[in-house]
Amino acid sequence: MSTPAIVVDGLTKTFSGHGRHKVTALDNISVTVERGSCLAVVGESGSGKTTLARIIVGLETADSGTVTLNGKPVAGRASRSELHRRAREIQMVFQDPQSSLNRRLRVSTAVDEVLRAHTRLDARARRDRCVELFEQVGLEPRQLDSLPGELSGGQRQRVAIARALAADPSVIVLDESVAALDVTVQGQILKLLAELRAAKNLSYVFITHDLSVVQLVADQIVVMHRGAIVERGATAEVLGNPRHAYTQLLLACAPRPGWKPQRGLIRAFREKIAS
Amino acid sequence: MSRIKTLLGPIGIAAAALFIVVVLGALFAPLIAPYDPTIGSVTERYLGFSTAHLLGTDQAGRDIFSRLLFGARSALLGPVIVVTITAVFGTGLALISVWWGGLVDSFISRLLDLLFAFPNLLLAMLAIAVFGPSLTTAALALSIAYIPYTARVIRSMALRERNLPYIRSPQLQGISGVVITVRHLVPNIAPLIVTGATINFGFAMIELAALSFLGLGVQAPDADWGLMVADGQQSLLRGYPAESMFAGLLIVITVASLGYVGERLGGRAATGRKF
């Protein structure tokens, strides 16, 4: 049994929003992501899934609890050198292709910047590596010199994925990375992600609210609601046989062939959850 | 180039041309001006338009046309000083505030609030009372008064940009804040800085002219449009409006044309208020 890619233990985080009452974003969360697997973190807004992702990657600090990456614990407070070190193991692909890339710079700079930060390659070697990465994500080398505005949403996300791969990490956190894309493009990107995972033995943490994406991509799933994990397990098991009322509610609300929204049913679930 | 032309529109192009003429006049004043602007002959007071004196002479017998040309130098130099200092320090404070956040942001914001409290001209007069009247003193004092306006607007936009993924991503690599700010943030707020500069230029020009008018800026016998408007008051009452009128006209034309150009180029970034 190899070392898990990520072990999260007892993570807690509260936000005190501008004098209003405190918000518990994460309440004693513990999760394990096995090497080479894909964990989907499913929840709606306010579930804490984004906060979890940000803490794992280093954009936020937890109030208490630990995060272990490839067997090594990561420091609580993410200083610049800590982030630099962590970035070689874990990278992030964000949700919005529009704001993911600097609109004023050629897309190659996004990838080049990461190469410069983590490798000692010279300019020529970096350029070659950029070409390689672009080909791996299904882009053409000539697109290296495009501005983000000249590319489609799907292409921009491919650049974001290339950027994430540049540091040669073992884990990638995908924060709703296909949510902003057209449905037909989503499928292509998910397929690319699956291929990359297999080829490089990557581990994924996939944050999403979309259950059909989960089906296509994840081995394991945790369902989050108001800062807590309400259900976890193998994807097929959890989706096929949901036990917690909130998971059942999510499934009852997922548009699919033959589905109709039923107010009464939804209300019944909500009452069940509240009790 | 053609893009700039379409942005400006026909009126914008005319305005830009006017402004460029003024700048050229200031630059080449020593070559173009037929007379020394500070030397006049009492026997040649209040001469009308002629080939010898294109715009006539003032009450000290000095050639008005030459004085206008040389006056353009201080009229433009002052605002250039103000705009440069304001842009550099205003932007600098805003960026430091945004990147560091927290206490640093609070401290700088309070400092700017303090500066806001002073009416610009009063601050300038205070400085002049202490250091004596001159163009540089007035310009420096005005700069300090303008900094909070620029800082506030830049801070607002930088704050929005700072949380976007294209800034977060290099931050995750452990790249330094300075590098990220210069490489990513500044190019994206640059249009706002430029527009602000053109608007501030106009305001500075008017306020510096006002100070000279009050005798607190450029001192006689140097030529300055504001000073000429003041000096020309007596002449105006005697039926010789040329000095005041042409100086005043040039102030208006220069400010208006630059302001128009600034607005057209800045598009939505421009506001009517002090920037």
Add this chain to the structure above:
Amino acid sequence: MLEIRDLCMTIAAERADLDILRNVSLAVAAGESVGLVGESGSGKSMTLRSILRIEPSNATVTGSITFAGTEVLSLDGEALRRMRSTDVSMIAQNPHAVLNPVLPVVNYLIEGMHDAQGMPKGAARLRAGELLEQVGIDGVDRVLGSYPHQLSGGMLQRVVIAGAIAGKPKLMLADEPTTALDVTTQAEVMAILDEFRRDLGMAMLYVTHDLDLAAAVCDRISVMKDGQIVETGVPEQLRDNPQHPYTRQLMDSRPAGIIPSVTAPSETDVNEGEPK
């Protein structure tokens, strides 16, 4: 009720004119719900906006749009205003864009009823309360007095729906009303919208990128791509036997998969802090 025939829209751009809509034709009968499904750039929103004549100012529109027998493209002034305020309602994606952020939401509801139907303000407020109850809001008085930024997206969208149906319009135009909402809120809002539509017998044209969502609430669906309608049919037919390759492509991107239908909260539930 609504008939669009050969609607074309071009927008004048720097280098060349852009064809936004190409010979779009569809019809919505009274009481019928028709879905317009397409991805970004397909022209579905523009179609909707042409009906209310709120297309961009640099757009040229040709063709025919008839609403209740009247040609919409040649309406203006009073007739157009009346159409927009009473006969046709629109719900857009972002409720914040519709609600005045400096006024409590009650104003939005009262304004519509008072200005459009001449209802006195007192009566309008009572009716506003009733409508909010019908859209499933508890604590109606508190919500009425709240400002937009104090309410959640789902709540705001319900307020907007309440406002949209207040005048009992004959046609409802919905432009991705739930795209910005959580999936559970989306399901509730869609259920409410569907319920109201049936109760009031409104015709509805529902624009979305989600084919399954459209299938759930529409009698017929038109699929749009690149400004054209590529296929129209009932949801079952589109799913089981898509004619056009693009429709088939849409189907294939969202496999049915393993999600079962859930009928009721099950008896064996697990409480928070499930076993490790």
